[in-house]
Amino acid sequence: MKRFDVLVIGGGPAGMAAAIAASDRGASVLLVERDVRLGGILNQCIHAGFGLHYFGEELTGPEYADRFEKKLAEKNVTVMLGAMALSVGEDGETVVLSPDEGLVHLKAGAVVLAMGCRERTAGAIALAGTRPAGIYTAGMAQKMCNIEGYLVGRRIVILGSGDIGLIMARRMTLEGAHVERVIELMPYSGGLKRNIVQCLDDFGIPINYSHTVTRVVGKPRMAGLYYAPVDENRKPVLSEEKFVECDCLLLSVGLIPENDILTGSGVKLDRVTSGALVDENRMTTVPGVFSCGNVLHVHDLVDNVSHESEIAGAAAADYALGRMSGTEGKICSVGVGRGVRYALPQRVHGGEGSVEIFFRTDNVYKNCKVVAECGGRVLWSKKRMIVAPGEMEKITLDKKDIDGDVTVRLEI
Amino acid sequence: MGCAVADRLARSRVSVCLLEAGDDVAVGATRANSGIVHAGYDCTPGTLKARFNVRGNAMIWQLAEQLGVPALKCGSLVVAPAGGEEGLAELKRRADLNGVRAEILSREQALAVEPMLADGVTAALYAPDAGVVSPYQLAIALADRAAVNGVEVVTEAPVTALGKRDGVFCADTPKGKFEAKVVVNCAGASASRINAMLGAETYEEEFRKGEYYVLDHTERTNVSTVIFPLPTAAGKGILVAPTADGNVIYGPTSRPTVEDDTAVDAEGLEEIRRSVPLTYSRPAFNKCIRVYCGVRTAVGEDFVVQPSEKAEGLIVTAGICSPGLTSAPAIAEYVEELVGERLTLLPKEDYIEIPPRSPRLEELSEEKLNALIAKDRRWGKIVCRCEKVTEAEIVAAVHSPVPARTVDAVKRRVRAGMGRCQGGFCSTRVMEIISEELGIPMREIRKGAGHSEIAVLAVKEADDEKI
Numbered sequence: 001m002k003r004f005d006v007l008v009i010g011g012g013p014a015g016m017a018a019a020i021a022a023s024d025r026g027a028s029v030l031l032v033e034r035d036v037r038l039g040g041i042l043n044q045c046i047h048a049g050f051g052l053h054y055f056g057e058e059l060t061g062p063e064y065a066d067r068f069e070k071k072l073a074e075k076n077v078t079v080m081l082g083a084m085a086l087s088v089g090e091d092g093e094t095v096v097l098s099p100d101e102g103l104v105h106l107k108a109g110a111v112v113l114a115m116g117c118r119e120r121t122a123g124a125i126a127l128a129g130t131r132p133a134g135i136y137t138a139g140m141a142q143k144m145c146n147i148e149g150y151l152v153g154r155r156i157v158i159l160g161s162g163d164i165g166l167i168m169a170r171r172m173t174l175e176g177a178h179v180e181r182v183i184e185l186m187p188y189s190g191g192l193k194r195n196i197v198q199c200l201d202d203f204g205i206p207i208n209y210s211h212t213v214t215r216v217v218g219k220p221r222m223a224g225l226y227y228a229p230v231d232e233n234r235k236p237v238l239s240e241e242k243f244v245e246c247d248c249l250l251l252s253v254g255l256i257p258e259n260d261i262l263t264g265s266g267v268k269l270d271r272v273t274s275g276a277l278v279d280e281n282r283m284t285t286v287p288g289v290f291s292c293g294n295v296l297h298v299h300d301l302v303d304n305v306s307h308e309s310e311i312a313g314a315a316a317a318d319y320a321l322g323r324m325s326g327t328e329g330k331i332c333s334v335g336v337g338r339g340v341r342y343a344l345p346q347r348v349h350g351g352e353g354s355v356e357i358f359f360r361t362d363n364v365y366k367n368c369k370v371v372a373e374c375g376g377r378v379l380w381s382k383k384r385m386i387v388a389p390g391e392m393e394k395i396t397l398d399k400k401d402i403d404g405d406v407t408v409r410l411e412i
Numbered sequence: 413m414g415c416a417v418a419d420r421l422a423r424s425r426v427s428v429c430l431l432e433a434g435d436d437v438a439v440g441a442t443r444a445n446s447g448i449v450h451a452g453y454d455c456t457p458g459t460l461k462a463r464f465n466v467r468g469n470a471m472i473w474q475l476a477e478q479l480g481v482p483a484l485k486c487g488s489l490v491v492a493p494a495g496g497e498e499g500l501a502e503l504k505r506r507a508d509l510n511g512v513r514a515e516i517l518s519r520e521q522a523l524a525v526e527p528m529l530a531d532g533v534t535a536a537l538y539a540p541d542a543g544v545v546s547p548y549q550l551a552i553a554l555a556d557r558a559a560v561n562g563v564e565v566v567t568e569a570p571v572t573a574l575g576k577r578d579g580v581f582c583a584d585t586p587k588g589k590f591e592a593k594v595v596v597n598c599a600g601a602s603a604s605r606i607n608a609m610l611g612a613e614t615y616e617e618e619f620r621k622g623e624y625y626v627l628d629h630t631e632r633t634n635v636s637t638v639i640f641p642l643p644t645a646a647g648k649g650i651l652v653a654p655t656a657d658g659n660v661i662y663g664p665t666s667r668p669t670v671e672d673d674t675a676v677d678a679e680g681l682e683e684i685r686r687s688v689p690l691t692y693s694r695p696a697f698n699k700c701i702r703v704y705c706g707v708r709t710a711v712g713e714d715f716v717v718q719p720s721e722k723a724e725g726l727i728v729t730a731g732i733c734s735p736g737l738t739s740a741p742a743i744a745e746y747v748e749e750l751v752g753e754r755l756t757l758l759p760k761e762d763y764i765e766i767p768p769r770s771p772r773l774e775e776l777s778e779e780k781l782n783a784l785i786a787k788d789r790r791w792g793k794i795v796c797r798c799e800k801v802t803e804a805e806i807v808a809a810v811h812s813p814v815p816a817r818t819v820d821a822v823k824r825r826v827r828a829g830m831g832r833c834q835g836g837f838c839s840t841r842v843m844e845i846i847s848e849e850l851g852i853p854m855r856e857i858r859k860g861a862g863h864s865e866i867a868v869l870a871v872k873e874a875d876d877e878k879i
Contacts, residue, residue, distance in 0.1 A: 034794065084794040099792030102782040121834040123702030126625065128678045131704065133864035137836045148840055150854060150867030175871055214678065220864035236678075247868070260798070260832070263630070 004030040004078070005320035006313070007094060007106055009085045009261075010114035012040020014293020016068040017306040018112045018313030023075035025317035030108065031072075032083040032096050038072070039065030040116055041139070042302065044146045047167055049194075053303035064302060085115070088265040092288055109320025110288045112312050113276065115261070117294040119164070120254040129215035134222030138164040138252040142171065151177055153248020157225060158182045159213050161189040161196070163300065163390075165252020170199035172250075180244050182207040183227050185234060188364045190254070190390045192300055212236055213249065222247050255298045265289065272342040273297040279331070279347040280355045281315035281324075282308065290316045297344050297358075300392055304358075326351055332374070332402050337409025339365055341389065350402045357395050359408050364388045369411040372397060375404040413732050414598035415442075416744035419554040422561035424748075424757035429590050430555065430563055431583060433570035433602070435861040436821045437814055438551035440600045441736070443824070444674065444706030446624070446664060447547045447655055448638055449473070450735040451488060451539035453507035453514045454648060460715040462510045464739035464746070469541055471741040476545050479553035480769050482656035488542035488638035489517075489526055491533040491691050499642040500537045507539070514539045526637050528694045542638055546656040547737050548824045552814065553769075559813035560767040561760065566590075567814075571599075574609035581610075581725065594754050596727045596747055601671050601709045603716075603730035612723040615711035615730050619671050620647070622664025623680035626702040628832050631660045639691050648734060650687040657827060662688050662695070669707060676705045701832045708733040717743050719750055727751065770808035772826070773800055795845070796838040798831025806842060810849045817850060819843060820860040839866070 006022040008015045011033030019031045037043065042050070045061030052058055055067070072079070083098035094106045119137040127135070134153055136144075141152045142164060156172055158165045161184040169179045182200060187210045189196050200207055214226045214236045224245040228236040257275040259267075268277045268285040275296040276284040282292050292312035293305045318324045329351030334343050336359065343359040357372065365387050372380040372395055379401050387393060387410070395408070415437055418430040434440065449472055455462035476483035492500050500516055507514035515538050522529055522536035529536070559565050569585035574595070576582070583590045599606045604614040632654055641649040647666040654660055665680040681703060688695045711731030720726040727750050729743060751757065773791075776784070784791040790804040809816040809825040816822045819829065822842050829835030829842065843857045843866060858864045 034797065082793060084797060086794075086800065097781075097792055097794060099785060099789035102785045102792060103778050118833045119836050121701070121832075121836060123626070123834050124700060124832075126676075126681055126697075126700055126703045128676045128681065128703075130675045133859040133866055137834075140836045140839060143840055144867060145871060148844075148854065148867070149871045151869040151871065151873075152866060153868060176873075177869075215675070217675070219674075220858075220860055220862040 003107065004028050005109040006030070006112060006316045007032070007108035007110070008112045008114055008313070009094065010040065010116060010293070010295070011035070011038040011079065012114065012116050012293065013042055013065065013068065013302050013305045014116065014295070014309040015040070015112070015114035016065070016072050017309035018114055018292055018316065019077045020068065020071055020075055021310040021313030022112070022317040023077050025314050025321070027109070027317035027320055029075070029077040030080065030106065031077055032080045032085055034082065034084040036082050038069050038079065044143045045167070046146045047171070050302050053301065054306050068306070085261055087261050087263075088113070088267075088289070090264065090266050090286070092286065110290065110316035112316045113259070113262070113289065113291040113295050114293050114309060115258050115295045117255040117257045117298055119251070120256060122251055125253055127213065127216065129217055129225070130219045132216065132219040132222045134248045135216065136248070136250055138162070138168045138250045141250050142168055145171060145175060151175055153177060153246070155180055155246040156248045156250060157213070157244060157246045158250045158252060160184060160251055160253035161191050161207060162252035162254065163191040163195050165250060166191045166195040166199040168250055168252070169205050170203060173203050173205065179205050180246055181205065183211045183213055184209050185212045185230060186210070188388060188390070192390055193388070214238065214241055216249060222249065225249060255294065257295045257298065259295060270342065270346060273344065277346045278344065279327070279349065280345045281327070282312035282345065283315060283319070288319055297342070300390065304392065326353065329399065330403060332405050334406045334408065337407045339363065339368065339410030339412055340408050343408045348402055348406065349399065351399045353399050354396050355399050357397060357408060359393050360389050361387045361393070361410065362389060365410055365412055370395065370408070371411055372406060372408050374402055374406045379406070413600065413729055413736070413740055413743065415551040415554040415558065416740040417596050417598055417747050418558040418563045418565070420744040420748045421751060422558040422563045423760060423763050425760050426755055426757060428558070428563045429592065430558065430565045431569045431571060431585060431590060432565065432567045435568055435818055435858070436816070436824070437555040437565065437567065438548040438824065439861065441706055441708055442547050442551045444704050445547055445708070445737060446651060446653065446661065447544050447737065448488070448651070448653065449483070449485070449543045449545050450738045451507070451514065451542040452510050452512040452735070453503050453537065453539055454643055455506070455510060455735065456713070457506055457509035459713070460717055461735060461739070464715065464717070464742040465735040466510055466512060467742035467745070468735070468739040471745070472545060472738060475741055476550060478766055479550070479557065481546055481550045481553050483543065483545040484654065484656050485541065485543035486637050486654060487525065487538060487540045488640060489522055490537040490640045490642060491522065491529055492535050492642050493532045493690070494534045496642050497535060500535055503537050512539065513541055526639060528634055528692060529639070530689060530691050530693045532690065544638065544654060544656045545737070552825060556813040557764070557767050560764050565814050571606060571609070574606060576610060576723065576725070579725070594725050594727065594751055596729070596751065598729050600732065601707065603728065607720065607726070607728060610720070610723040610726055612720040612726055613728065615716065617671070617731070618710045619669050619673070619707050620666050620710065621669040621673055621680070621705055621707050622666055623676050623684060623703065623705045624661050624663030625681070625684060625697065625700050626704065627660040627662070627696060627699040628701050629658050631696050631699045632658050634694055634696070635660045641687070641691050650684055652688060652692040657830070664706065672707065674705045674707055676703045680705070702834060715739070715743070717746060725754060767813070770805060772805065773802055795841050796828035796831065798833050799827040801826050801828040803845065806845050807849055810846055815850070817846065817852070818858045818860050818864075819846070819866065822846065843867070
């Protein structure tokens with residue numbers, strides 16, 4: 001098989017943006033995608049709201065994907081569809097299985113990981129009760145509805161208020177199903193504020209914060225579930241358990257970067273994000289292996305995925321072509337302090353230009369101050385009316401100010 | 413149990429029918445247990461349990477090998493805290509009487525076998541002949557081999573009436589009437605109910621439920637043997653074990669319940685969370701991908717395996733709780749003997765001992781895989797990404813001798829949907845494959861038993877229906 005400068009694993013929004021950026025820097029690119037079409041999860045996201053930042057207009061998921069797909073077609077990018085990457089080795093050698101090529105070992109000058117994420121399941125949260133038909137992740141229900149054309153329930157409860165869950169509350173309602181309620185363990189939503197308003201409030205769907213599902217009943221089909229408020233340790237208060245009749249429970253209880261093929265690659269993962277540890281070029285701890293999009297950390301907006309992936313794709317091309325620059329400066333770690341769950345990239349180089357640091361808070365905070373500091377000096381600070389874990393935050397730092405480890409924290 | 417008996421009888425020139433109430437074989441206790449191949453040191457010497465366990469252990473490894481069923485003879489440790497020496501010595505005494513290899517290890521010796529034992533463990537009993545097998549895959553493989561050799565396997569055929577006239581039994585089921593000269597009752601939890609239809613012995617059944625955690629493959633490197641606590645009156649205790657498919661399980665609890673109550677209770681999960689750290693130092697509940705619960709049926713202290721004294725021609729198996737899985741091949745061997753006292757069992761000349769079987773992706777060399785893909789593209793299409801299952805394997809499962817007609821039946825045969833995403837990504841594709849291959853409309857594809865359809869409505873249809 002032909003040797004490529006850059007191998008991109010995954011043909012969703014991250015992979016497509018990375019491949020285009022790498023090609024624009026003069027690299028020959030191979031993109032492998034396991035599905036029979038490009039676009040990834042965007043294909044099943046038929047609602048609008050994509051592209052407001054990137055394109056300055058509101059697009060549906062398939063439209064957003066289509067724009068990148070068209071751009072990709074003009075570039076020096078070879079696309080392998082139906083091709084699943086099985087493993088990435090220590091030297092970046094990637095084993096791919098495809099019906100057209102068989103099992104092949106691919107080597108490229110650089111590899112961009114863009115495999116996206118998966119949903120946490122009923123099993124992962126050790127959901128109690130029976131295990132009947134009717135319990136699905138919100139994403140699977142979305143695929144059944146928007147791609148296959150079927151509804152997975154008539155009377156629905158949604159556990160978790162992640163964005164997909166909120167979107168599906170609206171979607172199932174529009175399709176004529178009855179969404180009984182959304183139940184959220186935390187005292188706040190894990191999704192975007194705009195989705196709470198547009199998907200729940202506008203349709204009169206109630207949400208119970210600080211509640212959880214205690215058990216599911218019925219088999220072989222779900223007959224209902226019990227739910228209860230939780231105490232300060234997030235343990236259900238069983239004396240206040242209530243029953244709701246329903247035939248379907250959709251789960252929107254978190255997304256996990258899907259880095260499973262990296263076992264044996266030497267790529268170090270961040271315990272908080274479950275994605276790779278990267279520098280500002282999105283290069284992992286293995287030189288020449290880059291990571292971007294939801295496989296790196298879970299984003300709220302695809303627009304941010306595209307931007308991030310362009311950074312990774314361009315840097316991968318530069319690495320493969322032997323002209324990586326801007327990495328001569330001192331490498332410093334980016335850590336977090338009070339109120340911040342994670343910050344990314346986890347490492348930055350000092351030197352010229354600027355660097356954007358993305359972070360998520362660990363709770364909802366009102367009237368706080370975001371502070372980035374280095375060796376006791378405040379590099380950046382700004383007052384904020386409200387910050388929430390469901391909305392990714394961003395700050396921009398001057399690289400020439402960075403001469404030691406950086407900490408991002410909140411003053412509450 | 414029924415699959416093992418059917419498989420055994422399939423070797424002879426008798427016509428055999430396997431009636432199964434569920435939507436697939438292996439959907440009762442076989443679907444949800446620990447999958448442990450017990451060595452046999454625990455059983456009271458002289459009991460049927462001791463006899464069949466020891467003989468079954470010797471048989472089951474060969475069966476698994478022959479039929480390509482995942483199995484691993486990884487050994488087991490019964491670990492004891494200070495003061496538990498007497499308990500271990502008693503197990504060792506039984507092991508000797510039962511003819512089972514076992515030795516008592518010091519903490520240091522035990523750590524050499526299993527490095528992550530809990531701090532409180534001071535000694536252990538090591539049994540090298542114990543291990544794990546995939547219980548449902550074993551039963552399915554036995555049913556498949558039986559079917560290949562002429563056994564009629566009828567699913568969703570609960571026996572609603574059973575009588576005997578002129579020396580011939582007649583069973584009524586929703587799938588029709590079936591006549592036979594000999595009936596082997598392998599109905600598990602329903603054993604008494606079936607016996608009662610013939611006026612035969614009934615038993616006082618005791619049902620105990622057992623919850624489990626299943627952990628991701630990534631945890632497998634941390635657990636290499638089956639780790640038991642010291643047994644108590646309630647059973648063998650909450651274990652930590654690898655599974656034959658490369659996961660790790662924690663469980664089971666042992667709590668009194670009623671028949672068919674397979675709901676996971678929060679208190680059961682809590683009990684496991686409390687118990688595991690007593691034997692194992694690195695519990696990883698955050699790696700959980702699934703919880704489940706099985707129900708075991710006991711009738712008294714021992715297995716019941718005997719001809720009915722009240723209904724001639726009826727052979728009864730009942731109370732086949734632990735070590736039932738290990739014992740099943742040996743019980744089936746004995747049942748064959750009992751059937752042979754009533755029917756002439758002549759060997760089939762065209763008996764197929766090793767039926768052709770579709771390989772699993774992981775078993776194939778690169779050359780073999782590429783040769784298969786060149787002939788059939790479906791070998792190159794991964795459907796289940798977590799367990800790496802190809803479309804070709806799923807199609808083969810759908811067309812296997814005992815065909816997989818539901819999403820869960822596919823899952824039990826080839827593990828599509830058994831991994832960390834729990835079918836989130838592949839279920840729709842599995843449904844499409846079943847639909848295409850068997851000509852079942854998508855709306856009628858079921859998760860498992862009864863009305864467990866997944867696509868309950870077509871889009872735009874809901875408007876016309878009152879919800």
